[in-house]
Amino acid sequence: MKKIALLPLIVFGLLVIVLAAGLRLDPAEVPSPLVGKPVPPFRLARVEDPKASFSPSDLAGQVWLLNVWASWCGTCRQEHPALMAFSRSAKVPLIGLDYKDPRGSGAAWLEQLGNPYRWSVLDADGRVGIDFGVYGVPETFVIDKKGIIRFKFIGALTPELIRSTLQPLLRELENA
């Protein structure tokens, strides 16, 4: 058999590899252009105490997490136990962005399920969410000591993701 007859087989093999790699990607996932950029500034009223407010500048010099959630979000309910476990053991502040919730709904949800957040702020009209490139809920951003966004989790955080990806990253950023 001539060697050249193997060419279609080789091309087919390469095609299988490329397509198999492609099948493992999620085409609906939108990578964030904000990774590596400074966290968008904002100042919003706190969910627990509307008279108080929070801004990312309040946590300058610290590594922290911003978790986008809402009382109307079913996946957030699924993510909630993992966040509760994480916040109980972790030293890194977990800040919540209550996205497009009517006033009071977020607070009631936290009352009912438990509050894993150090503070939550209310983004009632979703404008801060747009600044963060939020297109679904939940999403979680990791911010380093210099206020740079270093990672974005799209979808719910699971115990596996926390253990395999989040905690090593936090360790690395804390030691920086």
Added chain:
Amino acid sequence: MRRALCLCVLLWCAPAWARDAGRAQAIAEQLRCLVCQNQTIAESDAPLARDLRMQVSEQLAQGRSDQQVIAFMVARYGDFVLYRPPVKPMTWLLWFGPFVFLGGGLFQLYRVARRHEQELT
């Protein structure tokens, strides 16, 4: 008299409104809805599409140019928010690939035809 004056002011503003509305629609037809990703934010009913359409209108009302509004969206959502992928080195394969393959196929066809012709003569 005051009613007539109000009417005059409104009619005078109307062309600006219409112009901005036209620009907002044109921009919205260039931006992808991140939720219903096969639609533009002009077509999509998703809440995010509504929010983004509102952002576009507000920014135009503030005097931003079309390019500035689109840049605002790309800065937050990346190139994927552009309904038509931009033509840059990263997307050359996407845009020109089909033509390259077509060219390659036609070339092969030509070679086979030539060989056939030579074998026949």
